[in-house]
Amino acid sequence: ELVPDSLHRLPVHPLWQSPLTIPGGTRQSPINIQWRDSVYDPFLKPLKISYDPTTCLHIWNNGYSFLVEFDDSADRSIIVGGPLENQYRLKQFHFHWGAINEWGSEHTVDSKFYPAELHLVHWNAVVYPTFEEAVMEGNGLAVIGVFLKLGAHHEGLQTLVDALPAVKHKDTVIEFDVFDPSCLIPSCPDYWTYAGSLTTPPLTESVTWIIKKKPIEVDENQLEAFRMLLFTSDGEEEKRMVDNFRPLQPLMNRTVRSSFQ
Numbered sequence: 001e002l003v004p005d006s007l008h009r010l011p012v013h014p015l016w017q018s019p020l021t022i023p024g025g026t027r028q029s030p031i032n033i034q035w036r037d038s039v040y041d042p043f044l045k046p047l048k049i050s051y052d053p054t055t056c057l058h059i060w061n062n063g064y065s066f067l068v069e070f071d072d073s074a075d076r077s078i079i080v081g082g083p084l085e086n087q088y089r090l091k092q093f094h095f096h097w098g099a100i101n102e103w104g105s106e107h108t109v110d111s112k113f114y115p116a117e118l119h120l121v122h123w124n125a126v127v128y129p130t131f132e133e134a135v136m137e138g139n140g141l142a143v144i145g146v147f148l149k150l151g152a153h154h155e156g157l158q159t160l161v162d163a164l165p166a167v168k169h170k171d172t173v174i175e176f177d178v179f180d181p182s183c184l185i186p187s188c189p190d191y192w193t194y195a196g197s198l199t200t201p202p203l204t205e206s207v208t209w210i211i212k213k214k215p216i217e218v219d220e221n222q223l224e225a226f227r228m229l230l231f232t233s234d235g236e237e238e239k240r241m242v243d244n245f246r247p248l249q250p251l252m253n254r255t256v257r258s259s260f261q
């Protein structure tokens with residue numbers, strides 16, 4: 001909860017106190033995707049997603065979001081094709097969401113917010129020896145963004161939601177042995193892609209963004225379950241984990257390409 005001070009200023013959660021703009025940044029994320037300004041690129045390939053559900057390791061609350069992390073010591077869960085020159089290894093996925101259903105996503109489409117957004121984070125293990133090094137390079141990361149909209153119950157998401165009470169507080173973790181994140185990705189192949197950055201620290205300009213055009217549907221109880229998580233550690237004054245999305249960044253000299261006409 002953000003409580004105004006005596007001057008009616010709302011405190012900004014530490015994460016968002018990070019520089020809202022990176023000095024000299026020319027390819028920051030998130031951005032608004034103006035559908036009519038995106039350019040169809042017939043040379044974009046279909047994105048190929050091959051995840052091994054047994055590479056799933058655990059879920060943890062890192063104080064910004066909840067992350068599901070994967071064993072990325074080999075090429076067992078990878079994506080290839082789309083706008084990508086190499087194949088990229090899945091490291092983790094996480095979400096961003098709002099306090100209410102009117103906002104919560106990081107990217108917007110024609111200035112419309114979705115209530116939440118899923119990020120599946122992959123790194124270029126063909127070229128770089130570690131994730132930490134890939135994070136610093138222009139072609140180091142590929143993140144698939146999937147919008148969540150309010151609608152039908154999502155069976156696949158529910159197995160995640162059922163585990164959230166165990167990671168309510170910052171720095172708590174629970175083992176999570178088998179999960180196939182492809183159940184969270186719409187079957188429609190259409191996506192937008194553009195060159196951008198991480199939206200949380202270190203905010204480095206190392207991400208090829210692949211934003212799925214179609215959202216997945218989740219129900220109100222599932223969104224509420226995200227909102228019962230806490231930014232704070234056990235024993236601290238509770239701060240609900242909501243509105244963990246970065247403000248929109250300037251498009252500058254970038255074109256968003258679409259894989260569809």
Ligand SMILES: NS(=O)(=O)c1nccs1
Nearest residue numbers: 119121143197198199200
């Ligand atoms: N929200 S994000 O996917 O851009 C990200 N930030 C840090 C690691 S992954």
Ligand SMILES: [Zn+2]
Nearest residue numbers: 094096119199
């Ligand atoms: Zn993210």
